[in-house]
Amino acid sequence: MARTLYEKVWDAHAVAQGPGGRTLLYIDRHLIHDGSFHAFTALKAAGRSVRRPDAAFATPDHYVPTRGRDDIRDPELRDKVETLASNARATRIAIFPVGDDRQGIVHVIGPEQGITQPGVTLVCGDSHTSTHGAFGALAFGIGASEVAHVLATQSLWQARARTMRVSVAGRLREGVHSKDIILALIAKIGAFGGTGYSLEYTGGQDVFMRSLGRGVDRAWRIKGTTAGLRAIVIPICNGTGSFVLWQLWTDSASSAQLEQWLGSVRPTQNQSPPVCAELDP
Numbered sequence: 001m002a003r004t005l006y007e008k009v010w011d012a013h014a015v016a017q018g019p020g021g022r023t024l025l026y027i028d029r030h031l032i033h034d035g036s037f038h039a040f041t042a043l044k045a046a047g048r049s050v051r052r053p054d055a056a057f058a059t060p061d062h063y064v065p066t067r068g069r070d071d072i073r074d075p076e077l078r079d080k081v082e083t084l085a086s087n088a089r090a091t092r093i094a095i096f097p098v099g100d101d102r103q104g105i106v107h108v109i110g111p112e113q114g115i116t117q118p119g120v121t122l123v124c125g126d127s128h129t130s131t132h133g134a135f136g137a138l139a140f141g142i143g144a145s146e147v148a149h150v151l152a153t154q155s156l157w158q159a160r161a162r163t164m165r166v167s168v169a170g171r172l173r174e175g176v177h178s179k180d181i182i183l184a185l186i187a188k189i190g191a192f193g194g195t196g197y198s199l200e201y202t203g204g205q206d207v208f209m210r211s212l213g214r215g216v217d218r219a220w221r222i223k224g225t226t227a228g229l230r231a232i233v234i235p236i237c238n239g240t241g242s243f244v245l246w247q248l249w250t251d252s253a254s255s256a257q258l259e260q261w262l263g264s265v266r267p268t269q270n271q272s273p274p275v276c277a278e279l280d281p
Contacts, residue, residue, distance in 0.1 A: 004163045006198045006233050009138040013121050015155055022157050027055070027150050028120035029137075032093065033106045034060040034084040036125050039147035040091070048152045053092040055154060057115050060084050060098055061106050062126075069098050091151075107131040123150055133233040138198075140231045161198040161231065168201070198231040 003011070016024040032039075036058075043050070050056065063080040065072060072078040081098060088095035096102040102113060107128050110116035118136030123129060125147045132139035142156065150156050168181055186193070 004165075004200050004233075005136070006138060006161070006163055006200055006231065009119055009121065009233075010160060012119070013138075018157060020159070022159050024155050025121055025158050026155050027123055029110075029115055029117075029122040030056040030147075030150050030154075031106050031110055031115070031122065031124035031126075031129070032056055032058040032084070032088075032147070033062050033124070033126065034064070034080045035062040036144070036147055037080065037083050037087065038144040039125070039151055040083075040087040042145070042148040043151060046152075050091040050093065050151045051154045054094075056091075056093045056151065057110075057113075058084055058088045058093050058095040059103050059106055059109055061104065064098060064103075072098075111135055123147075123156065130231050133231055136233065138231060138233060162196055164194060164197040164199045166199055166201055198233065200233050 010023070010025070013026045013028070014023050015026050018024060060081040063077045065074070065077060072081060085095060085097055087093075096104075096109060096113075102109060104112070106124060106126065110122070110132055111134075116122060116132045116135050116137055116139075120137050122132050122137045122139040123142045123146070124139075125142055125144060127141045129139050129141040142150070146156055166185060172181075
């Protein structure tokens with residue numbers, strides 16, 4: 001039986017089945033920001049350690065001011081940033097601190113640093129986490145207690161979502177962009193019309209399917225929250241595969257494995273726009 005990309009990734013990460021139809025999913029990547037201090041407090045109180053520090057990545061972004069970043073004078077903001085750094089050091093979690101060129105918005109550094117990869121499960125304590133679905137990952141936001149659960153067990157109980165397919169054909173007219181498509185979709189299905197669903201995009205090779213278009217695709221994530229969607233997944237294509245491969249945060253063995261999985265993904269100078277595989281029928 002044919003399966004969607006969401007179903008394939010879900011099945012590959014299912015550890016156990018629980019009551020109420022819930023599934024215990026293995027989590028490949030965990031992004032942490034300076035608002036995650038509750039989770040570390042809970043771990044300390046329970047006497048638990050971080051199960052896989054190498055699968056977690058931290059950066060301060062929620063409490064970092066736009067100006068005066070090198071000398072944060074607001075004591076509350078400074079405390080949150082310093083607490084994240086202290087927790088990361090204590091648990092051996094990689095951190096991109098203020099002053100590091102790699103520090104930035106948590107959902108931007110994932111793709112930039114190659115932490116976000118196609119086919120992985122990725123979580124973060126932030127509602128915009130489904131952004132990473134633009135790169136073929138199954139990603140979603142989680143709450144503070146769930147952040148603690150993932151840190152302690154590298155897994156998470158989740159209810160399997162229904163799947164919704166959206167196909168966009170043709171070319172965008174001048175002045176029409178990805179966000180316009182998103183707004184049109186929400187107008188069609190209604191606010192929270194995607195509740196209980198994971199959306200999977202299929203369609204042509206227009207701006208949506210290029211890496212830069214996927215950057216604009218972050219609007220999907222914000223509007224996905226408005227539509228009530230749990231996750232949004234876009235199948236990987238040549239152009240995006242090349243971007244992810246070159247940014248890979250992993251060892252050489254994993255890099256070789258991913259390159260084999262992606263196949264020949266590096267576009268040549270005269271190559272036509274990348275074409276993505278269609279969703280299974």
